[in-house]
Amino acid sequence: MSGSHDRLMDSIYRRQRHIYDLSRKYYLLGRDGLIADLAPPKGGAVLEIGCGTGRNLIAVGKAWPNTRLYGVDISEAMLETARMSMGKAGMADRATLAQGDACSFDAEALFGRATFERVFISYALSMIPDWRGALVHAARHVAPGGRLEIVDFGQQEGLPGLWRRALFGWLARFHVSPRGELPGAISALAADMGGFPHSRTLYRGYAVRGGLIRI
């Protein structure tokens, strides 16, 4: 799976990455709220899975200056942009970026550590075919007492049906499928591994926020 999915992501983002941050600002909603709520402990480690252009990690680095930043993404094209942007932001020495599949990356091998105080996934689960596998894999990397946080497209339940159909049709062209079962999957995962789950909709269902605190 990983072999063809990385090529697919590279093909989508090879050119898109140059306009990605500017264009996504208007429709990947809820990312900054997630970052503001992260509140990692001083000196803590923050991992973004599906880190894309590094836009979120840079915002985390600015909001929480004493953190160590880690990012993994399946697309080398996106990582190339992320490395450049993080360098420009003066964060190269506190950030480690690596290519890997959200469902199977080896954190020890890539980052020299197995757990992180905060792990987050922003608008990536909707692009990962085995999103449940990615969710479980992400939770495994949360340190005890740490948090997993997620933001992604919601089910648009508070918005007109026509809007929902148009948005879902448009997203499908980019291999994006909003995961209606995400809140249930988070609760099941928290029950399974020991943790406190949460989830809520944002902007009348445009987006969904969820996550868990690991015991």
Ligand SMILES: C[S@@+](CC[C@H](N)C(=O)[O-])C[C@H]1O[C@@H](n2cnc3c(N)ncnc32)[C@H](O)[C@@H]1O
């Ligand atoms: C819509 S972008 C979101 C990027 C960033 N998180 C943000 O909020 O701007 C989705 C990202 O997930 C990455 N991605 C998709 N499938 C992945 C997988 N299986 N493992 C790791 N990253 C993946 C893509 O390459 C892309 O960079």
